[in-house]
Amino acid sequence: MDAAVLHARLSDWFDDAARDLPWRLPSRTPWGVLVSEFMLQQTPVSRVLPVWEDWMSRWPAPADLAAAPAGEALRHWGRLGYPRRALRLHAAATAVVVHHGGNVPNSYAELLALPGVGTYTAAAVAAFAFGHRETVVDTNIRRVHARLVGGAALPAPALTAAEMKRAATLLPDDGPASVRWNAAVMELGALVCTARTPSCEQCPVLDRCAWVAAGKPAPTYVPKGQSWAGTDRQVRGAIMHVLRHTDSPVPLPLIRERPVDLAHGTPAAFEKLYGLHAPLEQLERALNGLLADGLAEETPRGLQLPA
Structure with a gap:
């Protein structure tokens, strides 16, 4: 050629x-x-x-x-x-x-x-x-x-x-x-x-x-495509979306379980996370993975992006 x-x-x-x-x-x-x-x-x-x-x-x-x-x-x-x-x-x-x-x-x-x-x-x-x-x-x-x-x-x-x-x-x-x-x-x-x-x-x-x-x-x-729906990666992404759109630490209970009532409605970022209906064990895996990878840090007030 x-x-x-x-x-x-x-x-x-x-x-x-x-x-x-x-x-x-x-x-x-x-x-x-x-x-x-x-x-x-x-x-x-x-x-x-x-x-x-x-x-x-x-x-x-x-x-x-x-x-x-x-x-x-x-x-x-x-x-x-x-x-x-x-x-x-x-x-x-x-x-x-x-x-x-x-x-x-x-x-x-x-x-x-x-x-x-x-x-x-x-x-x-x-x-x-x-x-x-x-x-x-x-x-x-x-x-x-x-x-x-x-x-x-x-x-x-x-x-x-x-x-x-x-x-x-x-x-x-x-x-x-x-x-x-x-x-x-x-x-x-x-x-x-x-x-x-x-x-x-x-x-x-x-x-x-x-x-x-x-x-x-x-x-x-x-070629094998990468799955997304229902995976830990999707849950991790939803948690990161919450952290990116929140100026203060997020209490872990708000991530692990949807509150029965939020005083001013549910912010859109939380809606995405709650809409996944991820089981608690998957949420815990996602949280632990984010912490281990340095993508989030835990403070006494909750989870936040690294300083």
Whole structure:
């Protein structure tokens, strides 16, 4: 396969099709890119955009977030899910201030050393914030590579060394071109080469796709979606929703059991929690999990976000 053709076609397609996202603008900052990468983990762009904009308005630099209580990071994380990401981002901001003078470091190794930053995030920030040639491999990129080059409907259930080697082989040698390639392949996977209903007729490299040439064989496995309704994760999320919308500690009895009568009606956040009708043992598991993960703390007056 002629990689140069793929690079040129996807670059041209990206010129016209790329979404106008604030963390891609020339005015972006390395901090803004780092925040976006934390938020975009397992979360669609449409949900991230308003939260990212709020965060950048509140905390335009790492020092601003580091100076705020960790609980405020959790409060303004909203309903993005996986709130431990907010704590890790707060810890990363603190590390940037302590170890890097308040400036997000620009090397892969230094980025990887920040709390909550794994290999993908380090590569993505090094590439998209600083223009470095890094092999960036997220879910969308894995799927495009699997179809375009591997002829498979889906990539392997877990990232393999062979996938990383293939991605490195496809990466242009030129730094700016490599950054553009990473962004373009990622965008193609998000907009065209989607998991369930790919729009192959819109693909700029359709005639080069090994999966299409093979007759679009079916996946060799069925991806397992994460359940939500009735799970401990749902209960934890409902409790966190209560804490984010309450300025004072919440007495534990109000979480464990709905009062017969509240003087001024039941606040909406409590209604969501009570509407789950979670059994007491599940509520206790959720509470203990939040405390163990540092997402909440217990005071003599009740439960609250960490100080």
